Amino acid sequence: MRLTFLQKTLRGLIGVAALAFVWLLLWADYRADQADEQEPAFRAAFELTDHTGVVRTQKDYAGRWMLAFxxxxxxxxxxxxxxxxxxxxxxxxxxxxxxxxxxxxxxxxKHDTPSALADFMPSFEAGIVGLTGTPDHFNRTADSFHIFIERVQEAAAPDGYTMGHSSQLFLFDPEDGYLKAWSYGTPGEEIRDDLRGRAA
Incomplete structure (x- = not known):
């Protein structure tokens, strides 16, 4: 039986639609792979002295998630x-x-020396590491993390100034890549649940 022109046209359209569908599936897989391989916006990078007097870099914490504040x-x-x-x-x-x-x-x-942090950090327990360093080391760290810092004159504060700064809590993956930041006031339970979901 000979196919009519309409039947041939319909078969052709069905074939084109099937090819388009397959192409869309392949394209979606490709985009997903690209997203998985996408580099993070930035990576943690620092060389600072901890509150026990030991020089630390991000490499000391490789393989672990980092919460940085x-x-x-x-x-x-x-x-x-x-x-x-x-x-x-x-x-x-x-x-x-x-x-x-x-x-x-x-x-x-200037004020938060290793010895000052050694007195401050134990009150929070939980294994939090306090980091400080020379102004040069600190400035490079601040640039790396893209944080806002401002010195504010205040007569009642030590040496007549206080500091304004970014207050978010940063999360880095086990390969030092930035993942997200939580705003000030985010409950610890919410952060813990988010971390568990990522580490699972």
Whole structure:
């Protein structure tokens, strides 16, 4: 039986549609692969002295998730609240905590020496490492993490100034790649649940 022109046209359109569908599936797979291989916006990079006097870099924490926060020891509001939330994040099963390294980097290295941080950090427990360094080392770290810092004159503060700064908590993957940031005030339980979902 000879096919009519309409039948031939319909078969042709069905063939074209099938090819287009297959192409779309292949393109979706390609885009997914590209997304998986996409480089992070930036990577953690620092060379600073911890609160025990040991020089540390991001390589010391390779293979673990890093929670990084910037602040200074003599501010009892935002910094202490965030560090308390980080401690809540770490207050979980030991096997979960072992996969995460929380880091507190001072933005006021003039006052927050290793010995000053050694007095400050233990009050939060949870294995938080305090980091400080020379102004040059700190400035390079701040540039690497793309954080905002501002020195603010305040007569009642030590040496007549305080510091304004970015208050988010950064998350880096086990290969030092930036993943996300939580805003100030995010509950520790929410952060812990998010981490568990990523590390699973």
């Amino acid at each position: 910037f602040g200074f020891a003599n501010w009892s509001d935002v910094c202490s609240t965030t560090l308390a939330e980080v401690a809540a994040v770490m207050d979980g099963p030991a096997e979960d905590a072992a996969q995460v390294q929380p880091l507190f980097t001072t933005i006021d290295p």
